[in-house]
Amino acid sequence: MGSNSQLTTAVHALCWLELAARRGRTPLTSAEVASSLDNNPVQVRQSLARLREAGLVRVTGRGPGTGWALTRAADRITVLDVHDALGESGPFALHSHAPNPECPVGAGIRPVLTEVYNGVQAAMENQLRTWTVADVLDEILTDAADPADRLLKGSTADARRSAS
Known part of the structure; x- marks a missing residue:
């Protein structure tokens, strides 16, 4: 079973936009x-478009060179806001089809797991609500060396050359 990384990608992009804004x-x-995500710009635009629809980012300009910026302070955008903007579902799902109602496990598993999964969803949402984009970025900057100057000043190729 694979994991969905859309939330991680979106939070990463928002942190990068915030860091750029902090640096003018x-x-x-x-x-x-x-360049920060080491991803295709088309895929990034698709992710940012969903965040734009939710009012978390805005587009400036039109055509080539169009830019993206946060619509409000990063300390007012929670990771839950990002999660909700992406339309993410809970971490678990029930069967894709109804199990055998004649089976004692099949007949009772859905209501029990629904209760379990609802509790997991509530705990997850509570945790995501406690972190803002600014919190994530501040934690990153506290814990890591900062290669951002290279990426903000030059192209991805320049950054990769200077990193090697």
Whole structure:
């Protein structure tokens, strides 16, 4: 069973937009955001478009060079806001089809697991609500060396050359 990384990708992109803004580099193009994610700008635009629909980011300009920026302070965007914007479902799902109602396990598993999964969902939402994009970025900057200057000043190729 694979994991869905859309939330991670979206929070990463928002942290990158916030870091750029803190350094006076806003807005950023999809290519600039993609450089941090090491991803394709088209995929980044698709993710950011969902965040735009939810009012978390805005687009400045039109055509090539169009940039992205946060619509409000990063300390006012929770990870739960991002989760909700993406339309993420809970971490678990019930059977894709109804189990055998004649089986004692099949007849009773759905209501019990629904209760379990609802509890997991509530705990997850409570945790996501406690973290903002600013919190995530601040924690990253506290714990890691900062290669951001290279990426904000040059192309991805330049950053990779200087990193090696």
